[in-house]
Amino acid sequence: MQRLTFWFEYGSTYTWLSVARIDALAQAHGAQIEWRPFLLSAILKQRGMVEGPFAEPVKGRYMWRDLERRAARHGIAYRKPTVYLPNTLLTARIGTLAAVQGWCEPFTREVFRLHWTEDVGIGTDDNLRRALTAVGKSPEQVLQAAQSESTKQLLRAATDEAEALGVFGSPSFTVGEEVFWGDDRLEDALDFAAGRLLPATGR
Amino acid sequence: MQRLTFWFEYGSTYTWLSVARIDALAQAHGAQIEWRPFLLSAILKQRGMVEGPFAEPVKGRYMWRDLERRAARHGIAYRKPTVYLPNTLLTARIGTLAAVQGWCEPFTREVFRLHWTEDVGIGTDDNLRRALTAVGKSPEQVLQAAQSESTKQLLRAATDEAEALGVFGSPSFTVGEEVFWGDDRLEDALDFAAGRLLPATGR
Numbered sequence: 001m002q003r004l005t006f007w008f009e010y011g012s013t014y015t016w017l018s019v020a021r022i023d024a025l026a027q028a029h030g031a032q033i034e035w036r037p038f039l040l041s042a043i044l045k046q047r048g049m050v051e052g053p054f055a056e057p058v059k060g061r062y063m064w065r066d067l068e069r070r071a072a073r074h075g076i077a078y079r080k081p082t083v084y085l086p087n088t089l090l091t092a093r094i095g096t097l098a099a100v101q102g103w104c105e106p107f108t109r110e111v112f113r114l115h116w117t118e119d120v121g122i123g124t125d126d127n128l129r130r131a132l133t134a135v136g137k138s139p140e141q142v143l144q145a146a147q148s149e150s151t152k153q154l155l156r157a158a159t160d161e162a163e164a165l166g167v168f169g170s171p172s173f174t175v176g177e178e179v180f181w182g183d184d185r186l187e188d189a190l191d192f193a194a195g196r197l198l199p200a201t202g203r
Numbered sequence: 204m205q206r207l208t209f210w211f212e213y214g215s216t217y218t219w220l221s222v223a224r225i226d227a228l229a230q231a232h233g234a235q236i237e238w239r240p241f242l243l244s245a246i247l248k249q250r251g252m253v254e255g256p257f258a259e260p261v262k263g264r265y266m267w268r269d270l271e272r273r274a275a276r277h278g279i280a281y282r283k284p285t286v287y288l289p290n291t292l293l294t295a296r297i298g299t300l301a302a303v304q305g306w307c308e309p310f311t312r313e314v315f316r317l318h319w320t321e322d323v324g325i326g327t328d329d330n331l332r333r334a335l336t337a338v339g340k341s342p343e344q345v346l347q348a349a350q351s352e353s354t355k356q357l358l359r360a361a362t363d364e365a366e367a368l369g370v371f372g373s374p375s376f377t378v379g380e381e382v383f384w385g386d387d388r389l390e391d392a393l394d395f396a397a398g399r400l401l402p403a404t405g406r
Contacts, residue, residue, distance in 0.1 A: 058369050166261050184387045
């Protein structure tokens with residue numbers, strides 16, 4: 001079983017489905033998951049791609065409907081948040097610090113849970129403080145550390161690493177050099193990591 | 204069981220997966236499928252959306268790799284075609300005529316099969332003549348009828364109908380006013396048609 005990296009942007013809607021699903025699926029597959037936040041907007045800007053692909057009204061309405069249907073299919077709690085798109089820069093910096101220090105997963109899980117089930121918006125002071133407190137961290141200390149130059153640099157490096165791998169959306173899952181994009185490819189990624197999804201043809 | 208409409212653009216890559224899968228899945232679900240071609244480019248232009256969403260190099264490479272992985276997962280024959288994007292206007296006109304006359308499904312199946320397993324490109328004279336002959340039609344007669352003003356108008360009307368339903372990509376599946384986009388939502392659409400995917404919240 002190869003290691004799987006879960007690349008995510010805190011502001012991504014469909015990422016909530018993966019945050020809610022990945023733990024049980026990884027356990028069922030015997031997979032080890034590394035949680036890695038990055039800044040999707042930086043990659044999209046770099047590549048000249050549309051930011052907020054669901055800003056177009058018809059596609060936007062579709063996305064929200066699809067999201068609630070997918071949540072229902074998977075039995076995931078869902079409440080449409082008031083704010084979209086949230087400002088995720090500070091949360092991503094804290095997540096990056098957390099990834100280095102080993103508490104990214106529980107922190108991120110709580111950030112998303114608050115946003116997607118209690119409408120405590122990602123990026124707000126309330127969301128950050130409650131999520132930090134829930135994982136036993138001091139909000140003041142962490143918020144200070146997250147604004148340090150070294151943390152900012154870590155997030156830039158993580159984003160560069162994601163981009164170098166060919167990541168252009170969230171959630172993405174990488175296994176070695178293989179990229180899988182979208183919550184609906186999580187099972188493919190896990191199967192690939194277990195050596196069970198190997199197309200005959202090459203790239 | 205509600206009726207499901209399968210809206211498709213002949214030039215769409217992922218649509219090959221649905222063309223290859225839908226028959227067996229519909230039978231398993233006891234679903235009736237209506238095959239309806241439309242012109243995706245007309246809708247994208249109208250909405251100011253990107254044509255050829257996979258023209259961006261990194262996203263394009265990803266799409267081809269994902270496509271072959273999905274084909275492998277579903278046991279679908281796959282050979283990367285030489286030409287992308289094909290010119291699908293004439294094929295769509297014939298498909299529209301076929302939809303009215305009741306032979307759209309076998310014709311479309313053969314058009315896609317030739318393109319995706321034998322590299323006989325969609326939109327080429329060879330593809331059209333072979334597909335028409337395979338379903339027992341006279342290529343000369345059909346090609347003439349497909350260029351008539353009434354057939355052109357039928358295709359425009361089908362595209363307008365798809366757009367009015369909120370379709371913005373291919374494949375799409377509609378059940379009443381409910382839209383599902385992408386081959387990876389085909390099972391959702393069939394479940395919805397059978398009354399098995401009903402989120403608690405409204406739109």
